[in-house]
Amino acid sequence: MKIINCPLNGPRNSSEFVHGGExxxxxxxxxxxxxxxxxYVFYSDNLIGVVTEWWLHAPxxxxxxxxxxxxxxxxxxxxxxxxxxxxxxxxxxKEEPSASEEKTA
Amino acid sequence: MPFSLLKxxxxxxxxxxxxxxxxxxxxxxxxxxxxxxxxxGHGVATAYYLAKxxxxxxxxVLEKGYLGGGNTxxxxxxxxxxxxxxxxxKFYSESVKLFQGLSNEFDFNIMYSxxxxxxxxxxxxxxxxxxxxxxxxxHFGGKTELIDPQQIRELVPSLNxxxxxxxxxxxxxxxxxxxxxxxAVAWGYAKGATQRGVELHQLTxxxxxxVDKGKVTGVQTNRGKISCGCVVQAxxxxxxxxxAMAGIRMPITTYxxxxxxxxxxxxxxxxxxxxxxxxxxxxxxxxGELVFxxxxxxxxxxxxxxxxxxxxSLLAHAVELFPFMxxxxxxxxxxxxxxxxxxxxxxxxxxPVENYYLDAGWGTWGFKAxxxxxxxxxxxxxxxxxxxxxxxxxMSRFDTFRQVNEMGATAASH
Numbered sequence: 001m002k003i004i005n006c007p008l009n010g011p012r013n014s015s016e017f018v019h020g021g022e023x024x025x026x027x028x029x030x031x032x033x034x035x036x037x038x039x040y041v042f043y044s045d046n047l048i049g050v051v052t053e054w055w056l057h058a059p060x061x062x063x064x065x066x067x068x069x070x071x072x073x074x075x076x077x078x079x080x081x082x083x084x085x086x087x088x089x090x091x092x093x094k095e096e097p098s099a100s101e102e103k104t105a
Numbered sequence: 106m107p108f109s110l111l112k113x114x115x116x117x118x119x120x121x122x123x124x125x126x127x128x129x130x131x132x133x134x135x136x137x138x139x140x141x142x143x144x145x146g147h148g149v150a151t152a153y154y155l156a157k158x159x160x161x162x163x164x165x166v167l168e169k170g171y172l173g174g175g176n177t178x179x180x181x182x183x184x185x186x187x188x189x190x191x192x193x194x195k196f197y198s199e200s201v202k203l204f205q206g207l208s209n210e211f212d213f214n215i216m217y218s219x220x221x222x223x224x225x226x227x228x229x230x231x232x233x234x235x236x237x238x239x240x241x242x243x244h245f246g247g248k249t250e251l252i253d254p255q256q257i258r259e260l261v262p263s264l265n266x267x268x269x270x271x272x273x274x275x276x277x278x279x280x281x282x283x284x285x286x287x288x289a290v291a292w293g294y295a296k297g298a299t300q301r302g303v304e305l306h307q308l309t310x311x312x313x314x315x316v317d318k319g320k321v322t323g324v325q326t327n328r329g330k331i332s333c334g335c336v337v338q339a340x341x342x343x344x345x346x347x348x349a350m351a352g353i354r355m356p357i358t359t360y361x362x363x364x365x366x367x368x369x370x371x372x373x374x375x376x377x378x379x380x381x382x383x384x385x386x387x388x389x390x391x392x393g394e395l396v397f398x399x400x401x402x403x404x405x406x407x408x409x410x411x412x413x414x415x416x417x418s419l420l421a422h423a424v425e426l427f428p429f430m431x432x433x434x435x436x437x438x439x440x441x442x443x444x445x446x447x448x449x450x451x452x453x454x455x456x457p458v459e460n461y462y463l464d465a466g467w468g469t470w471g472f473k474a475x476x477x478x479x480x481x482x483x484x485x486x487x488x489x490x491x492x493x494x495x496x497x498x499x500m501s502r503f504d505t506f507r508q509v510n511e512m513g514a515t516a517a518s519h
Contacts, residue, residue: 043356047345071408
């Protein structure tokens with residue numbers, strides 16, 4: 001794989017891109033168990049086959065999704081994340097009680 | 106030419122059969138007490154110590170290719186114990202001690218060569234890290250010192266002290282650092298294991314693992330089904346793939362790691378030299394070739410192809426360290442598959458499947474741990490108890506967020 005077809009900038013040299021890891025569903029950080037969170041952060045199927053992953057075109061700061069074969073090193077398809085993510089994803093965790101609140105509690 | 110050779114030349118049979126280091130392949134039995142998947146250094150070392158210390162010889166080591174033909178053949182054979190955490194230093198120091206006695210133990214020369222390993226600091230932050238590593242190492246009986254540029258010049262006169270405009274400020278001088286012939290380590294262990302009755306089956310690929318009620322009962326291979334009491338998985342580079350056969354999901358991502366070797370030249374470089382800031386380590390082998398390695402590839406892949414950009418950056422940095430190397434010719438280059446964990450420590454010990462033991466996640470640090478891995482994994486299999494030395498490396502550390510962070514102690518890849 002020498003050229004990656006960026007959905008925004010067209011075919012560019014692979015050295016311009018940064019791998020961002022597999023696309024996967026984030027468990028709800030407020031309600032999931034430690035095991036579920038550990039699984040999300042550390043574990044992976046890591047299999048040989050086609051994976052769907054995040055890639056960044058670094059010069060333009062553009063994140064997109066690529067389907068890549070981890071055995072043959074071929075990118076089968078790249079597309080804008082809007083194809084999968086139709087609504088905004090909130091990453092906000094539960095608010096920690098502030099220091100003043102802790103004192104009164 | 107001795108005349109006896111001519112006699113062998115005219116002989117129809119292979120003349121060395123009775124003296125062969127490894128017995129000829131036999132038929133697979135239907136049951137073994139222990140099945141070890143993978144005849145790399147770790148696998149055969151485990152078999153060796155099982156037979157030697159625990160008297161367990163009904164053992165089959167299954168290998169899809171040939172003995173020591175995977176990452177045992179692809180690593181750059183660095184032996185050191187100058188790690189960062191007390192868990193890591195304790196573990197790798199034991200390994201270095203075992204390495205020192207291996208040639209005698211095998212009666213087979215593994216070409217162990219204790220040269221010392223020098224890591225270069227180009228920033229104040231790196232020096233602080235080195236200070237910590239020096240103290241941790243000394244505390245556990247290792248020989249590691251922080252040295253200044255003058256001492257570095259004396260150790261390695263050919264080194265450029267201002268590579269890539271990043272002056273060398275200090276060095277972590279690890280006197281125990283060494284190298285050895287990686288193939289010979291696997292051969293020595295295999296010879297010792299098979300002499301004690303262990304069966305080594307090459308060209309025998311495990312295609313499935315039988316698990317019944319959470320307990321492993323056997324494995325399927327391209328040569329038939331085997332039932333077994335327990336399984337040890339030692340398949341660096343394919344840990345997730347084989348683990349998945351037993352239904353185990355692992356905290357591992359697999360990246361290629363590229364290395365290369367130059368034409369042989371006169372000996373000029375005694376210590377093993379590495380620069381984490383330049384992502385590069387260089388050593389001269391006993392044959393005079395220079396071996397280089399660097400960081401892993403930038404994205405996960407199960408492919409040992411080579412890429413020009415990684416070669417280019419690695420060579421550029423190597424030439425910065427030793428400018429005259431620009432005139433040398435490259436002989437070979439290759440890649441191996443590294444099973445990286447997020448904390449740069451291995452995954453060893455129990456797995457979610459009963460009697461299925463893991464020796465995985467060996468990333469870029471597997472070769473140096475070969476003897477101690479074999480010894481501790483054999484103890485685990487024989488006694489069913491996890492040895493103290495490898496307790497911190499259990500897979501469950503990820504579930505409890507108790508990682509053993511060795512990322513800062515890699516020679517080149519961070």
